[in-house]
Amino acid sequence: MKIDRQQKYQGLVIALQANFYQVLLNQLGSYGVNELLCTCRTRLTQRGERICVGDQVEVESIDWKQRRAVVVSIGPRSSILKRPMVANCTRTLVVVTLNEPNLNPDQLSRFLLTAEAADLPIDVVFNKSDLVTFAIIQQWQKRVYKWGYASFAISSRTGEGLHKLRKHLKTSSLSVICGPSGVGKSSLINSLIPKLNLKVGSVSGRLQRGRHTTRHVELFPIEPNAMIADTPGFNRPDLPDEPQSLGWLFPEIRYAIIKRSCRFRNCLHQGDLGCAIGIEWDRYRFYRQSLEELLEFNKSNPVSFIRNRKGI
Ligand SMILES: Nc1nc2c(ncn2[C@@H]2O[C@H](COP(=O)(O)OP(=O)(O)O)[C@@H](O)[C@H]2O)c(=O)[nH]1
Ligand SMILES: [Mg+2]
Ligand SMILES: [Zn+2]
Structure with a gap:
């Protein structure tokens, strides 16, 4: 089989597994092929570039019969979500449940912080x-509204609330579904795209932690130009790196500062005199706890603190 070395195609990385990238082509190729399984040109990885799901890439050395090709370059990114690692996402949905498993507000907040760090619109x-x-x-909807977030109440089992959510997602080119395991992320995608039939797991045992069924990030189309990412559940997202920028990841703090700034520019908003935020807000305890965790971590890891400060 002759491989065309010159022909270049562009596409979207919709899944990656080990060293292979599944690329959905922006236009149909020969024999009506629209997806290629790709490796990556060593030069790219040598330069330290890492291909993520959601990246726009250029492929060449295409073998249409075997549906194989090689990624040769990565397009510019508009955003990067760290965990789950997804490039170019335009919205994050943090999915939780009030029952099976019970809602842990601090865990929900840690997911929200990760999404905030990527500077993306967020819904609960x-x-x-x-x-x-x-x-x-x-x-609960009123509570998270006060934190600064719009929310949807849905049941992927009965279909309640799905119509409104689907309409909302169609306006976004790449929505990432994240949240703890067992809350029904894959089930939700199945209900939004019925022909998909993704594997779902059941919530296991007394600990009510979900079994990790989804192992990889993968993109699926709700509409041709609106993709949705299923992601593996994880239960404790990391906090962002810098104590100084933690406050900015809380809408409550952002809104308060816009109205009136704190007396000191480097204020850590711990209720000191001259702080514009005060301590009378729902997530203050969570904020303080996260701040202390970060300060403690940076004290015991000075190297990583320096590295974080340099943004490496
Ligand atoms: N009662 C109820 N169960 C659901 C709903 N959505 C998902 N589940 C169940 O929750 C479990 C975990 O679902 P799964 O989609 O694998 O969760 P994921 O780990 O977040 O992807 C499965 O047993 C689903 O059948 C729902 O809306 N209502
Ligand atoms: Mg899943
Ligand atoms: Zn302050």
């Missing part, structure tokens, strides 16, 4: 609405 999704009363959901 309360799944499994079939398992709790409307009043309880409403209470």
